[in-house]
Amino acid sequence: MKTPAPADLHRWSEELARNPGSLAFLPLARAYRRMGRRDLALQLCLRGLEHHPTHVEAHALLALLYFEAGERARAADEWATVLRLKPGNFEALRGMGFRHLEQGDMGKARQHLERAALIRPDDATVQEALRLIRHRESAPAPGPPVPHSPERRAVQRAAPVAPPVQQRQATTPPTVPAARPASRAPNLPPAARAQPRIEPAARPQPRFEPAWWVEPDAPAAVAPPAPAARRSPEPAAAPPDPTTLFESLLGAGPLLGVLLLDRRGLILAGGLRERDASTAEELGANLGGAIDEAIRAVTHLELGTWRGLTLEAKRAVLQIRPVGAGALVVVVAERSAPAGWIVRAADHAAALADRFVEVYS
Amino acid sequence: MRGADLSKLVAALRGPIELFVHDARVRITLLVTGSGQVLAQHGFTSSYEVMNVASLAASANAASNALAGLMRVDGWKHMHHAGSEQEIFLAPLRTPIEQLTLVVIFDSASSLGLVQFFFGRLAQEIDALPDLSGARGSEDGVAFERDLQRGLDRIFSPEGGSEA
Amino acid sequence: MSDPFRDAVRRLSHVPGVSGAMVVDANAGVAVAEELTPEVSGTAIGALAGALFSRTSQASLMAGLGELETVQLGADSGHVLIAGAGDLIVVALVSDDAQIGRVRMEAQRAAVALRAAMEPGT
Numbered sequence: 185m186k187t188p189a190p191a192d193l194h195r196w197s198e199e200l201a202r203n204p205g206s207l208a209f210l211p212l213a214r215a216y217r218r219m220g221r222r223d224l225a226l227q228l229c230l231r232g233l234e235h236h237p238t239h240v241e242a243h244a245l246l247a248l249l250y251f252e253a254g255e256r257a258r259a260a261d262e263w264a265t266v267l268r269l270k271p272g273n274f275e276a277l278r279g280m281g282f283r284h285l286e287q288g289d290m291g292k293a294r295q296h297l298e299r300a301a302l303i304r305p306d307d308a309t310v311q312e313a314l315r316l317i318r319h320r321e322s323a324p325a326p327g328p329p330v331p332h333s334p335e336r337r338a339v340q341r342a343a344p345v346a347p348p349v350q351q352r353q354a355t356t357p358p359t360v361p362a363a364r365p366a367s368r369a370p371n372l373p374p375a376a377r378a379q380p381r382i383e384p385a386a387r388p389q390p391r392f393e394p395a396w397w398v399e400p401d402a403p404a405a406v407a408p409p410a411p412a413a414r415r416s417p418e419p420a421a422a423p424p425d426p427t428t429l430f431e432s433l434l435g436a437g438p439l440l441g442v443l444l445l446d447r448r449g450l451i452l453a454g455g456l457r458e459r460d461a462s463t464a465e466e467l468g469a470n471l472g473g474a475i476d477e478a479i480r481a482v483t484h485l486e487l488g489t490w491r492g493l494t495l496e497a498k499r500a501v502l503q504i505r506p507v508g509a510g511a512l513v514v515v516v517a518e519r520s521a522p523a524g525w526i527v528r529a530a531d532h533a534a535a536l537a538d539r540f541v542e543v544y545s
Numbered sequence: 546m547r548g549a550d551l552s553k554l555v556a557a558l559r560g561p562i563e564l565f566v567h568d569a570r571v572r573i574t575l576l577v578t579g580s581g582q583v584l585a586q587h588g589f590t591s592s593y594e595v596m597n598v599a600s601l602a603a604s605a606n607a608a609s610n611a612l613a614g615l616m617r618v619d620g621w622k623h624m625h626h627a628g629s630e631q632e633i634f635l636a637p638l639r640t641p642i643e644q645l646t647l648v649v650i651f652d653s654a655s656s657l658g659l660v661q662f663f664f665g666r667l668a669q670e671i672d673a674l675p676d677l678s679g680a681r682g683s684e685d686g687v688a689f690e691r692d693l694q695r696g697l698d699r700i701f702s703p704e705g706g707s708e709a
Numbered sequence: 710m711s712d713p714f715r716d717a718v719r720r721l722s723h724v725p726g727v728s729g730a731m732v733v734d735a736n737a738g739v740a741v742a743e744e745l746t747p748e749v750s751g752t753a754i755g756a757l758a759g760a761l762f763s764r765t766s767q768a769s770l771m772a773g774l775g776e777l778e779t780v781q782l783g784a785d786s787g788h789v790l791i792a793g794a795g796d797l798i799v800v801a802l803v804s805d806d807a808q809i810g811r812v813r814m815e816a817q818r819a820a821v822a823l824r825a826a827m828e829p830g831t
Contacts, residue, residue, distance in 0.1 A: 270673075272561065272564050272670050274560070299567075302563045302567050303563070304560055305560075463772070466772050467768075467774075470767070470768035471768055471772075476764075477760050477761040477764040477765070480760070480761075482784045486786070487784035487785065488784050488786040490782075490784050491783040492782075493765075493780065494779075494781040495768075495780055496777070496778045496780075497774035497776065498774070499775040500774045500775075502774070656737055656759055656760060656763075657738060658734075658737055658738020658739045658752065658756030658760075659756045659757070659759075659760055661739070662753050662755075662756040
């Protein structure tokens with residue numbers, strides 16, 4: 185990237201000094217970043233956003249600065265803000281995709297990266313990350329990645345280089361106010377959750393930590409701990425049975441069935457009471473498109489993360505909840521079932537489903 | 546439009562239009578210039594169709610603008626024709642270089658509302674495209690450092706940013 | 710003479726926690742009547758709620774659950790509540806802390822009123 189002309193720098197500085205609300209903070213912050221003065225660029229960005237809280241390019245630049253400083257959670261906050269303001273922003277889609285990938289949320293990672301790939305089909309980092317997601321999803325139960333495995337190397341290649349920031353500001357900034365991150369997130373992932381007791385062969389994979397997320401020159405302290413160190417020390421136990429997973433819920437009451445579906449609408453566990461298996465399969469297959477619509481609506485209405493869908497039809501009520509690994513839990517009840525009761529039943533079913541998915545993913 | 550500008554514009558529009566096709570779930574899109582020149586297309590199966598639709602869209606655009614002129618209104622936002630199975634949507638699209646016409650054909654997988662909504666997003670994206678002309682280069686390094694320091698002093702001084 | 714579409718959105722938009730209410734043509738995804746706070750985009754809600762209701766209606770019918778009456782989409786920052794009224798839908802954009810039960814009742818009431826208003830002879 186070219187260095188700005190001194191005359192430009194001078195002009196921007198003058199302008200900003202004269203008028204603190206000037207948009208000159210943005211080219212100036214970019215210039216400082218290019219010159220390695222990230223601290224100053226960051227100050228300029230934060231000050232500029234006080235005057236222009238919905239400035240997309242400023243949030244995008246701030247995300248980049250946080251990312252380069254190793255503050256990934258703050259960078260993700262800024263990318264999320266960018267996407268609320270401008271859902272088609274490539275850098276933010278890519279950044280959020282990588283962030284979700286790091287956190288092991290393949291569904292959200294895929295969602296963001298596929299959108300990014302539509303905007304820039306030739307971007308090698310996005311393609312690499314998508315290949316990795318497909319690989320992870322198709323692999324039955326791979327062991328933890330070793331430091332020099334092909335998979336690890338693939339992710340390393342997908343390291344986001346400092347993404348270019350667009351040179352122009354949005355002409356019609358939306359009205360959503362910017363959310364400032366309250367605190368810096370730790371560099372290390374949260375401690376491994378207590379894992380269910382399972383056979384060694386089915387041991388869940390460690391949380392995904394792509395190497396590209398760590399700065400190349402980052403000190404060893406910020407590198408993720410070795411996979412072995414994060415394994416659960418608990419002894420193994422039998423994995424849950426898919427045919428009886430929701431049995432405790434189905435004993436009585438107005439519940440007609442509970443299904444756990446994968447992202448393709450295939451049944452992973454559960455079934456419908458007093459109905460044949462084909463009805464359950466049909467329900468699973470038909471709900472796929474509806475869920476796509478739900479996610480699209482939540483994304484474009486800027487409502488945050490999708491939490492659930494309730495359908496009240498003539499003959500039944502459905503509560504649909506997202507669980508881990510892109511799966512869905514569907515609770516089907518009689519039409520007369522109390523609304524609040526179904527919510528509680530869905531909470532319970534989602535907890536069971538989460539555990540099941542964790543074991544089998 | 547010059548050839549170099551045209552290729553830059555086509556390259557810059559590719560991503561936003563693909564996103565539009567994906568999000569709005571439309572079957573066919575076509576982007577044409579005022580003279581009927583095709584800049585991008587998605588979903589057509591033969592060049593014959595593309596040429597026909599492009600020339601008819603350019604004509605429709607010109608006729609509608611003429612009609613708007615007669616009625617003394619400032620042009621039109623979009624045109625929509627609903628068929629029994631397919632619907633057509635034509636809308637002017639401002640770009641950094643010239644005004645184009647977007648032709649969209651959709652069926653029950655989409656809706657007029659979705660096409661309108663995502664077209665609005667597309668127009669915003671294109672509006673925000675960076676200037677297609679090149680960026681200016683750097684000059685003398687000493688002057689650059691001097692101006693940089695001066696700027697820093699000014700901005701981060703105790704009175705930083707206040708009126709002189 | 711009262712307008713059933715405007716009446717439907719007016720009542721619904723006055724329920725605490727509702728930031729927007731609309732009557733939408735479900736197939737076209739365009740607004741018939743709306744009362745929205747300035748920061749809410751009617752084009753977006755009409756289009757996306759229409760598509761969501763149409764798609765879930767198809768799923769419900771194909772899975773043998775019968776005609777779809779209401780859809781409630783929940784997210785971190787709020788809910789979208791949709792009640793079917795024939796070819797139209799009543800849509801409410803609801804904040805996360807709203808009394809969703811009350812909004813649901815009002816939306817269903819509005820849908821019933823719209824169905825009645827659109828019946829031949831009314």
